[in-house]
Amino acid sequence: MRSLIRRRPETPKADPAPSRWSWRMQRLMLTPGFRFALRIGLPFTLSLLAGTIYLSDEDRRGAVMQTIADLRASIQERPEFMVKLMAIDGASDRLAREIRAAVPLEFPLSSFDFDLTELREQVTAINGVRQANVRIRPGGVLQIDVTPRVPVAVWRNAEGLALVDKTGAHVTKIASRAEQADLPLIAGDGAAEHVPEALRLIAAASVMGDRLRGLVRVGERRWDVVLDRDQRIMLPEENAVQALERVIALEGAQEVLTRDVARVDMRLASRPTLRMNEDATREWWHIRQLSGQ
Template sequence: MSEMRPPRFLSKQDPAPSRWSYRYQRLMLTPMFRLALRFGVPFAISLSVGLVYFADQGRRDSFNLAFADLRAEIKNRPEFMVKLMAIDGATAALGEDIRAVVPLDFPLSSFEFDLEEIRQNVAALPAVKSARIKIKSGGILQIDIDERQPVAIWRRLEGLSLLDREGVAFRRLQSRHERSDLPLIAGDGAAEELAEAMQILAVAAPLQERLRGVARIGERRWDVVLDRDQRIMLPEERPVQALQRVLALDTARDLLGRDVTVVDMRVAHRPTLRMSDAATRERWTARATEVKVEDQ
């Protein structure tokens, strides 16, 4: 058997690679080929496997079903369920309104909410200044409301409504007496100039007992309306100062206590008074008397 062994000098030869192994190694050292092998082949295999598997309609349906089941199962886990809605910072009436615009049947999965849409719905309510919505732990849909605070009542042809600081009419009122603590503002365009009206009202505080409200006339100037149909007509420019002048006159001469129907301050250098008919007649009588006395 020993002659079958290859001669010793052959076994000592260093092993040269065969032509094909040499070529194979060169191929494997080609950068593009390596890249293709590393990414292209796995991609192609997984793609073809996927295509072959999903070529069958039944498999596709069962996969979709299983996927939908899995989705529903995760969605309906108790950790994700929202059980109630909490509203903070709103009055009871507003709370009712909010529950009306957010018609949700609790419990619901938190995946089914579109919080932004709910927030916009809530914020679209006129009485809501801004709203923040979040889902708190424990399955609570928390709605934090910044409600509009009424500062005045606005009387228009359509009826009474509440105004907030920004001049937004946000709620109808049936009667003035519902909120008799708030000042009354009338006239078209009054809401836009609410800040000025509030200044005038603040200055008119000494007349609080007699003040009926302020009225916007012709959407350009203000009237202060007192009881006994008295009216102080203020100019377009610097109405507050004009009112202060009237108040000074009132303090000095008790102007408003007299039988005057209109104090017209519209022309600053010529304040004008309009007296009532009775007072005018009285004055005429008095003047006639004076004339007689002089004649005598």
């Protein structure tokens, strides 16, 4: 009886270990670089490929560019982004006209079309402007705040008359001396480069009152102080202010400049020299001749 019962063969159990390819795939999926390439790199590459194929057609590319341009224009030309006028503060009427001529703008303009840095450079390039600030105010106003150069002297040069500031920078040209009669006059080549020294000399000579006519730069090396009656004080290259003060002291003590003196030569500090005018010289020679007889 037992011999008639057959046992069913036992089925082999499945191996729980993964296959070689499955194991390699699992290890690959655990690699950060592969996961990044799969989640981001692959979609980006496919999108780029599709976009390249789509834009390879010139008509489709032109349509896309036109759509972008129309969208950009619709945003930039909105009323809240439009600039309607220009306001200039801190400048005289003449300087304001020069600024408007140097920055010719036709309003209204979109604020996106402005290069404020370039505008500021254009404004500061004007001779009469020392510093400028350019911004767009709410309400569509291009605001230009100007710090002008303040003229301190009139410079007579080969090209005419010009106003200069305390640093010697050119401010503007003038047609006649009468336009700025309140400012001192300097003349000669290179005079504008030595305005600080000229101002110190003018301050020292202020005790002479209306007798002072101006300063002349001689040989681009030194100054001559020009007084009325065509008198000149010839100053040295060094210590010019001190030399002028010595002459002023002599005038106070001996009234040197009230006499018939044409030149006071202070170029040699150890030996000041007085030069009489022609009439005084002739009279002196006449007196000598009479005394010799």
